[in-house]
Amino acid sequence: MARREYVSRHGNLPIDQNLVVTSxxxxxxxxxxxxxxxxxxxxxxxxxxxxxxxxxxxxxxQAECDGVYFSPTTQxxxxxxxxxxxxxxxxxxxxxxxxxxxxxxxxxxxxxxxITQLISGDEMLLINMQMHPESASTCISEAFKNNxxxxxxxxx
Amino acid sequence: xxxxxxxxxxxxxxxxxxxxxxxxxxxxxxIMSSNDKTAEHNRHKLNKHGIFxxxxxxxxxxxxxxxxxxxxxxxxxxxxxxxxxGDLETENDAERIRAQGVEAIxxxxxxxxxxxxxxxxQALHQLNLDTLDLIFIENVGNLxxxxxxxxxxxxxxxxxxxxxxxDKPLKYPVMFQKIHGLVISKIELLDYFDDFNMERALDNxxxxxxxxxxxxLSAKTGRGMEAWLDWLVDQRTxxxxxxxxxxxxxx
Numbered sequence: 278m279a280r281r282e283y284v285s286r287h288g289n290l291p292i293d294q295n296l297v298v299t300s301x302x303x304x305x306x307x308x309x310x311x312x313x314x315x316x317x318x319x320x321x322x323x324x325x326x327x328x329x330x331x332x333x334x335x336x337x338x339q340a341e342c343d344g345v346y347f348s349p350t351t352q353x354x355x356x357x358x359x360x361x362x363x364x365x366x367x368x369x370x371x372x373x374x375x376x377x378x379x380x381x382x383x384x385x386x387x388x389x390x391x392i393t394q395l396i397s398g399d400e401m402l403l404i405n406m407q408m409h410p411e412s413a414s415t416c417i418s419e420a421f422k423n424n425x426x427x428x429x430x431x432x433x
Numbered sequence: 434x435x436x437x438x439x440x441x442x443x444x445x446x447x448x449x450x451x452x453x454x455x456x457x458x459x460x461x462x463x464i465m466s467s468n469d470k471t472a473e474h475n476r477h478k479l480n481k482h483g484i485f486x487x488x489x490x491x492x493x494x495x496x497x498x499x500x501x502x503x504x505x506x507x508x509x510x511x512x513x514x515x516x517x518x519g520d521l522e523t524e525n526d527a528e529r530i531r532a533q534g535v536e537a538i539x540x541x542x543x544x545x546x547x548x549x550x551x552x553x554x555q556a557l558h559q560l561n562l563d564t565l566d567l568i569f570i571e572n573v574g575n576l577x578x579x580x581x582x583x584x585x586x587x588x589x590x591x592x593x594x595x596x597x598x599x600d601k602p603l604k605y606p607v608m609f610q611k612i613h614g615l616v617i618s619k620i621e622l623l624d625y626f627d628d629f630n631m632e633r634a635l636d637n638x639x640x641x642x643x644x645x646x647x648x649x650l651s652a653k654t655g656r657g658m659e660a661w662l663d664w665l666v667d668q669r670t671x672x673x674x675x676x677x678x679x680x681x682x683x684x
Binding site: 278282283286299303308309310311362378381382383384389392393394395401402403404405406407408409 | 455456457458459460461462463464465577578580581603606607610639640641642644
């Protein structure tokens with residue numbers, strides 16, 4: 278997917294070039310069911326494991342990564358968006374933030390007996406990838422390939 | 434060496450990490466797209482065979498298996514039924530279902546706390562879909578994660594047992610927002626758990642902008658089961674007509 282996006286924007290990507298991802302931006306709705314803090318921590322764990330084990334273990338040696346690598350400093354930016362409801366009785370839309378949810382939940386802020394419906398808020402989207410090509414021979418992946426045979430696994 | 438900050442990288446590589454506007458690639462990609470695609474595939478497959486499929490979710494011990502046992506006892510006169518059972522370990526639930534004389538596929542998820550569309554896809558391959566009308570998926574007992582995964586079902590049902598308290602919907606809003614029907618189970622225990630207020634439970638559920646039907650019932654005594662079973666039959670008939678209008682009119 279990363280390669281396809283890159284090519285669609287820059288025309289082509291020579292075969293001897295890898296792509297290095299340096300930042301990802303996600304958009305999460307209030308009702309996505311995803312916790313921002315936990316996801317950030319999980320991402321750090323995944324990034325750590327990617328650099329620690331990906332190129333060096335026998336199981337991953339053969340695995341395809343399609344020439345796409347994550348920089349060790351890859352940032353995960355999370356944009357949280359509020360939800361919105363429609364009140365059939367008022368005939369209008371209302372935004373629902375974390376604070377207003379704690380007060381009214383998804384009921385109408387004017388009258389909690391009104392019949393409402395959830396319009397948006399369950400988004401879970403990848404909206405931006407920051408990446409650049411690097412020659413496969415000097416690629417960042419080579420830099421950690423030799424260094425990370427250690428078994429250190431700080432998060433376990 | 435520090436793996437996360439990149440401090441041990443050769444300087445050449447470090448330079449190339451400089452942020453450059455040209456490196457931004459705006460995309461809109463659903464993070465759950467891999468699961469959603471398989472879920473759509475499952476739904477298509479079920480539709481093709483005219484099968485109505487329901488995903489049942491609740492806390493551990495909410496009464497899912499008991500509700501299924503009681504429902505199957507009634508519905509097996511009308512429909513050919515199979516159940517897909519999700520549990521971390523054991524075949525116990527599948528065996529309880531098999532004792533009802535219907536096929537059950539047990540998925541043991543190991544450490545995963547929910548079923549995803551790929552699990553269900555594998556289970557569907559083990560069933561002979563030509564010989565079925567109705568499939569129940571009994572999800573892993575959990576009110577959090579199962580809410581995030583589309584399995585390819587036609588309706589989501591959650592159970593709230595009276596022993597859990599009437600504020601459960603507000604504690605797990607993502608789950609209770611998404612469901613198409615709420616079973617309030619174990620009402621035979623209402624006399625002993627008098628702090629459970631049915632009206633308050635309903636009110637809390639409606640605060641989540643969910644107008645779906647609610648069935649207070651006891652799978653043990655059979656009280657209230659009729660409304661739930663009627664809904665299932667109606668939904669199944671409606672679905673069947675939607676998928677194959679000619680067939681229904683000629684029946």
